[in-house]
Amino acid sequence: MGLLFRKEDIDSLALGSAVLGSGGGGNPYIGALLLRRAMESTSVSRVEITPFDEVDDSDFLICSAGMGSPAIGIEKIPNGSEYLRSFRGLESYVERKATHVSPIEIGGINSLVPLVVSVHSGLPVADGDGEGRAFPELQMTTFCGLGYSAAPVCMIEERGNTLIVNGISDWWTEKIARTVTVSFGGRAEVALYSLGGSDYRKGAIPGTLSKALEIGESLNDGIRNKSAEDSLSRSCHASLLFAGKLVDVKRYNTRGFAIGHAFLEGFDSYSHQQLKISFQNEYLLATLRSDNESKVIESTPNIISIHDESTLLPITTDQLRYGMRCRVFSIPIHKKWLFEGAEKLVGLGAFKLE
Amino acid sequence: MGLLFRKEDIDSLALGSAVLGSGGGGNPYIGALLLRRAMESTSVSRVEITPFDEVDDSDFLICSAGMGSPAIGIEKIPNGSEYLRSFRGLESYVERKATHVSPIEIGGINSLVPLVVSVHSGLPVADGDGEGRAFPELQMTTFCGLGYSAAPVCMIEERGNTLIVNGISDWWTEKIARTVTVSFGGRAEVALYSLGGSDYRKGAIPGTLSKALEIGESLNDGIRNKSAEDSLSRSCHASLLFAGKLVDVKRYNTRGFAIGHAFLEGFDSYSHQQLKISFQNEYLLATLRSDNESKVIESTPNIISIHDESTLLPITTDQLRYGMRCRVFSIPIHKKWLFEGAEKLVGLGAFKLE
Numbered sequence A, B: 001m002g003l004l005f006r007k008e009d010i011d012s013l014a015l016g017s018a019v020l021g022s023g024g025g026g027n028p029y030i031g032a033l034l035l036r037r038a039m040e041s042t043s044v045s046r047v048e049i050t051p052f053d054e055v056d057d058s059d060f061l062i063c064s065a066g067m068g069s070p071a072i073g074i075e076k077i078p079n080g081s082e083y084l085r086s087f088r089g090l091e092s093y094v095e096r097k098a099t100h101v102s103p104i105e106i107g108g109i110n111s112l113v114p115l116v117v118s119v120h121s122g123l124p125v126a127d128g129d130g131e132g133r134a135f136p137e138l139q140m141t142t143f144c145g146l147g148y149s150a151a152p153v154c155m156i157e158e159r160g161n162t163l164i165v166n167g168i169s170d171w172w173t174e175k176i177a178r179t180v181t182v183s184f185g186g187r188a189e190v191a192l193y194s195l196g197g198s199d200y201r202k203g204a205i206p207g208t209l210s211k212a213l214e215i216g217e218s219l220n221d222g223i224r225n226k227s228a229e230d231s232l233s234r235s236c237h238a239s240l241l242f243a244g245k246l247v248d249v250k251r252y253n254t255r256g257f258a259i260g261h262a263f264l265e266g267f268d269s270y271s272h273q274q275l276k277i278s279f280q281n282e283y284l285l286a287t288l289r290s291d292n293e294s295k296v297i298e299s300t301p302n303i304i305s306i307h308d309e310s311t312l313l314p315i316t317t318d319q320l321r322y323g324m325r326c327r328v329f330s331i332p333i334h335k336k337w338l339f340e341g342a343e344k345l346v347g348l349g350a351f352k353l354e
Helices: A007-020 A028-042 A082-094 A113-121 A170-183 A197-203 A208-224 A228-236 A342-346 B007-020 B028-042 B082-094 B113-121 B170-183 B197-203 B208-224 B228-236 B342-346
Strands: A003-006 A046-050 A060-068 A100-103 A153-156 A162-166 A187-196 A239-254 A257-266 A273-280 A282-290 A293-299 A303-308 A325-331 B003-006 B046-050 B060-068 B100-103 B153-156 B162-166 B187-196 B239-254 B257-266 B273-280 B282-290 B293-299 B303-308 B325-331
Touching: A003 A007, A007 A028, A007 A208, A007 A228, A007 A303, A028 A113, A046 A113, A060 A082, A060 A113, A060 A170, A060 A197, A082 A113, A082 A153, A082 A162, A082 A187, A100 A113, A153 A170, A162 A170, A170 A187, A170 B170, A187 A197, A208 A228, A228 A325, A239 A273, A239 A282, A239 A293, A282 A303, B003 B007, B007 B028, B007 B208, B007 B228, B028 B113, B046 B113, B060 B082, B060 B113, B060 B170, B060 B197, B082 B113, B082 B153, B082 B162, B082 B187, B100 B113, B153 B170, B162 B170, B170 B187, B187 B197, B208 B228, B228 B325, B239 B273, B239 B282, B239 B293, B282 B303
Parallel strands: A060 A100, B060 B100
Antiparallel strands: A003 A046, A060 A187, A153 A162, A153 A187, A162 B162, A239 A257, A239 A325, A257 A273, A273 A282, A282 A293, A303 A325, B003 B046, B060 B187, B153 B162, B153 B187, B239 B257, B239 B325, B257 B273, B273 B282, B282 B293, B303 B325
16 A cells, blocks of 8 residues: 655655755755645646555666755756656666656655656655665665666756766766766756666665655654654654754865865853764764864764754755754664675765865 | 778878877877777778768768877777777667768877777778867867767777767767766767768768878878978878977866967077967967067968978877977868858867967
8 A cells, every 4th residue: 555645745755854864865945846846737636655565576666866966956956857857768778667766865855856756757656765864976875785786877957968877886877977967067867776676675775755754744743842852853763962053164065065064062061062064965974072072973874963953944964054053963874774885885984074 | 982991001091190180189109009909809901991972871870989188098098899889889879770980080099990990890981070180079070060969979988887978969968078088087989970871971071081091101102202291292282380399398188188288499491480389189279479479370170280300200299298390280171161150160269278
């Protein structure tokens, strides 16, 4: 029995996805706009979500996503047709029609993109993804870690330029696709990880779309009932790391990413302490400084989520600005990441933080 | 009746192509090595060259070439299989088998590449190309100027990474493909401009391969008979622009090109004069300085060819070095370039010379 996703669910899905997105995966406001516009312009009122266990061996799935710097993503907004075009482009290249579209990651835009494709194609969305959160590079997935290839990747952008990238490894596919994304102006829309149903179930993280929706609904309820932190704790085991005011942001759009550091000056029980959060599209490393000590208190692959102190809404990397009063949470990564080699793929050493 | 190209012709074709290459299109020594190796490793002793007028309406042609900075091309040498692989990749993408392979330009490597593909595929080579010389960017062709598209382009490199680039214009296709070439390390092998026979005859410059061979044979004869300048004058209407010693070279591998300037200090009747030759892969602009005057004496689209004073062999941009004693020639461009819009495509304003 599939879940029927309705227009009323859009904001909760975007919200919960932004929580799991670790600051990346796209701005949830834009993600919600994209899906709302797709549903309103087509009068499609519901999207069928196929439960993970109901993905059949004979099914064929393709992941759909946006790629590039989130800081550019809030200015270079897709017109909405790119996702389906890259999806169809990949179907055409591999000469096989997909039965489902899947997210590649969970984040404010990238969780919603497969639903946009679904609205335009009528295909159901599989309830799983390759990260259970968002990561900046396209090989940073459980698919890749468990032996499945991102390539061929179909890339497109709003003008209509398209490519098929067939790297000899996911590392090369990422390198080439990233370079092309930069030449497009910093954002591209991609279809990738085309997988048979059995491989999809082996490689993907189950139930992450419905989980993101649940987190979003729970957080919305919590915000209404002034128990938002409890909601976060219950729905995704979020635990408070730090509370402080954002006193500086160093952010560079470089090499196709938003790379930088956010600096917070602690308040309440964290006064006289500073937190430095380093990011490459996503928050990846939290370093606490007090007196003359410096200590890593959380790092990738666990999720680091920054929330506004008063609204408890998540603040993605593109939204960071001076003066924000924040509460910073840690959320444990999905256990599907507990395989040999995961550290090499998504551990701290895999990132560009300088 | 086709021309049968033999192994003994390799050096002459490479030599004549380097003359027409305006300093680019690849180093003729490497071009000759690539073709010699292909012929020797396969025991193919002859390549069929199809006369331009015998390309039939029902034929289907694909151009094959190397792309990137010539200065990198002398270090990052293809293993020779890339050209056929990109050629087959494009055939597969457009779902049509080619009847002929064609050069896209005339130059020390790129004239010979289609013959390498021919050796490995058995396909004849069409006696024409899209430039009648070499130009640095893939839209700088009579094909493009006369309305035919470079895309789709199949790109490959020695490791096996492959792409299909489908730009919305040749300008975009060039921009994307150039970026990818840089990510490959500065050189790529490409198949592009897939055209029906009738379109090919409309868009291509006729007889340029056999012309390059004739120029090379004539120059070789001239060098033996101490009448090399007469040979150049007779075979390609070359006229002397300048004679001088190379006193400085500024060359930058940047944006996927070798961009720079060569400075010559005149001797003989050119003493007390200086010549500055500006290049983007190819020599594009010759500026004469004497006393306090500065005057352009030749510029793109005409061919500028620098030759060693004693051997009269052409010096490609990658070979320029301090102390060389040179004779600089101007060679008129093929009249197929005399169409409206050619200036915009290959006039001085189209290039990156700073």
